[in-house]
Amino acid sequence: MYYEAAEIWLKTDIKEKEEKAGLNYELAQKWELAEECWRRIPRWDKIALCCEKQGDQKVDLAIEAWLNAGNKLKAANLLRRTGRWKQAAGVLTGIKDK
Secondary structure, three states: OHHHHHHHHHHOOOOOHHHHHHHHHHHOOOHHHHHHHHHHOOOHHHHHHHHHHOOHHHHHHHHHHHHHOOOHHHHHHHHHHOOOHHHHHHHHHOOOOO
16 A cells, blocks of 8 residues: 555655655555655665665665764664674764774
8 A cells, every 4th residue: 555655656746756655665664665765855864764674785875874864873883783893983983994
């Protein structure tokens, strides 16, 4: 039902069609399609969430999206969760990893 609603939204001419479709794809748990919608706007927080939902293969994109959204803590937590402690500390302190 939500998938079909998202498809209908994308066929409309309204200004917010990507946002409405993205929300419906999220409800349908079609994370890759939702990510595509959010990238067109761009809504970095939504992109990050969709990437996280897609698993380990998209974790680097999720980290990048959280940084673009201005959320260093979420990016650092993902880095920490993937064992990249030094990078996580660098994100939080602003010190570049060498």
